[in-house]
Amino acid sequence: MWTSDLTLMMLEGVRDTLLMTLLSTLFGYLIGLPWGIVLAVTDKTGIRPNAVIYKALDVIANIMRSIPFLILLILVMPITRAIVGKTTGSAATVVPLTLAAAPFIGRMIESSIKEVDHGVVEAAQSMGADTFTIIWKVLLVEARTSILVGVTIAIGTILGYSAMAGVVGGGGLGDIAMRYGYYRYETVIMIVSVVLLVILVQIFQTLGMRLSAKLDKRK
Amino acid sequence: MTGIIEVRNLSKTFETDDGKVEALQNISLSIQAGDIYGIIGMSGAGKSTLVRCLNYLERPTSGTVEVEGQELGALSERQLREIRRDISMIFQHFNLLMQKNVIDNVCFPLVTGGMKKKEARKRAEELLEIVELSEKALAYPSQLSGGQKQRVAIARALAANPKILLCDEATSALDPRTTQSILRLLQDINKNYGITIVIITHEMSVVREICSHVAIIGEGHLVEQGRVSDIFAHPKTPEAKELILKGNRTDRRTLEDRQRELMKGKCCIRIVFSVNSSFEPVIANMVLRFGQPINILRADTKNVEGIARGEMILSLPDDREVQEKMKAYLAERGLAVEEVNGYVD
Structure with a gap:
């Protein structure tokens, strides 16, 4: 039977999932945003082409993105232990989540920035703007809508990954679904966890798209 | 007489996957302060590359560009950015910040040039008055017509008090009537503020309307240059003749x-x-x-x-x-x- 204990556990699951997802997204952007900017700027069509820097960041991003998340989770356990002090629970999951999200976010930022019309960049250059100004006041401003769509996609993806971390004791809704639903055959709990995950993704997706549409001044 | 812009033996070669492309070969021009100088040629003649060499958005492969006596190739990045504030530019597709409103677009060169925000806004309002767009200050570029967008671009270009205004096919995306009004505006700017204007175009009618001097570019070479009235009366080269005849035929309105x-x-x-x-x-x-x-x-x-x-x-x-x-x-x-x-x- 469904008990109030179970409700409490579900609510904690939602809280942990949200916390993991949002923290990892935040840290992911702290690394991914500069990463993506440098990729876009140093590419041969960018405003400061630099083949060495571009290639280095490009290769690292490819390597990190090709490691399956579950393997990454285990591979980075020493780092996780060094930072968080343990390897299980929601807080510990933030470390591998961030590392998995950062290169992916970097790629999305890179592609958002590359969508910016080169003519606008050229106009800024003709007005004597320096590289920093062009990045800050032209590229990021013009790419704003696309970057926000990227954030929405990133949150959804990270939320999905956070559920996967449940396999190795990650915490949150994914952990509940694994422990009760999969190992103990408590189907109801598994379905409730999955439905809650679906609802969370829906909410983020809707909010993100609305916000980016509202901020888009092109129409 | 030394001009405000002196181009000497300028060549530009692009390295592409299909080998070298010589976009410009051995071009020399002298543009005097206060001129409205037309650079005309068929599309692909290299005129857009040429105008980008005048503010070093493109670096010439060889030859020199001097602006107000300073050789651009000898300047540091910082000095180059500095002198670019004297050489404004407007474009065929306007190149406004689509996510910023009109007044913020005009403020852009002022604020990046270190002016205080309040002061910049005041100056931007004056500029919008000059281009007759004061009532659109808070609109976004996507809400404006092509002609209005070009007016915003002109206001933005004038913001930093430039000495030179480069126009890269600035009227090519506009209908004939709007083209006329933009050309009038450029003429007024030249007259009232003494700004030297360089106009890149493929339309002879634009050159005839407002230019005092013209250079004809064909396949990367300077074909002919001089006063517009002289070249119109006595075009010497086949390219000049072709452009003039073509210009007459497309010049529907006067006809x-x-x-x-x-x-x-x-x-x-x-x-x-x-x-x-x-x-x-x-x-x-x-x-x-x-x-x-x-x-x-x-x-x-x-x-x-x-x-x-x-x-x-x-x-x-x-x-x-x-x-x-x-x-x-x-x-x-x-x-x-x-x-x-x-x-x-």
Whole structure:
């Protein structure tokens, strides 16, 4: 039977999932945003082409993105232990989540920035703007809508990954679904966890798209 | 006399996947302060590359560009950014910040140049007044027409008090009427603020409207240069001749106005010559026969279904009886006759 204990556990699951997802997204952007900017700027069509820097960041991003998340989770356990002090629970999951999200976010930022019309960049250059100004006041401003769509996609993806971390004791809704639903055959709990995950993704997706549409001044 | 812009032996080669492309070869120009200088050529002639060499958005492969006595190639990045504030530029596709409103777009060069935000806004408002767009200050570029966007771009270009304004096909995306108003605005700016204007275009009508000097670029070479009036009267090279003829043909507006003017209050007819009618000097014979002058407003040949057919617009004498007789006379000789009273294409 469904008990109030179970409700409490579900609510904690939602809280942990949200916390993991949002923290990892935040840290992911702290690394991914500069990463993506440098990729876009140093590419041969960018405003400061630099083949060495571009290639280095490009290769690292490819390597990190090709490691399956579950393997990454285990591979980075020493780092996780060094930072968080343990390897299980929601807080510990933030470390591998961030590392998995950062290169992916970097790629999305890179592609958002590359969508910016080169003519606008050229106009800024003709007005004597320096590289920093062009990045800050032209590229990021013009790419704003696309970057926000990227954030929405990133949150959804990270939320999905956070559920996967449940396999190795990650915490949150994914952990509940694994422990009760999969190992103990408590189907109801598994379905409730999955439905809650679906609802969370829906909410983020809707909010993100609305916000980016509202901020888009092109129409 | 040393000009405000001196280009000497400039060449630009692009390395592409298909090998080297020589976009510009050995170009020398001298543009005097206060000129409105046209650079004209067919598309692909290299004129856009040339104008980008004038502010070093493109670095020439060889040769030098001097602006106000400073050789751009010898400047550091910082000095180059500094001098670019004296050389503004407007573009075919306006290149406004789409996510910023009009006044913020105009403020952009001011704020990045270190001006305080409040001061910049005040100056931007003045500039919008000059381009007659004050009421659109808070609109976003996507809400403006092409002509309005170009006006915003011009206000932005004037913000930093430049000495030179480069216009890269600035009217090519605009309809003829808007083109006229933008050209007038550029002319006023040149006159009122003494700003030297360099206009890149493929339209001869633009050069004829407002330029004092012109350089003709063909396939990366400087073909001809000089005062517009001289080149118009005596084009020396085939390229110049071609551009001038092409310009005349596309210059519809003046043609239309002139024809309407001549047709006012007159009885006019359009006649079309068929193949066999061209053996007889019909018009000359008609004038001799009736002893009355007629005025040929336009004569042209048109390609109809692969056959060249002659067409004329005639203005007939005012006497109604003579008019009718003339029409009958022409019809008898196998010509299609039609009365017209507006502009005929």
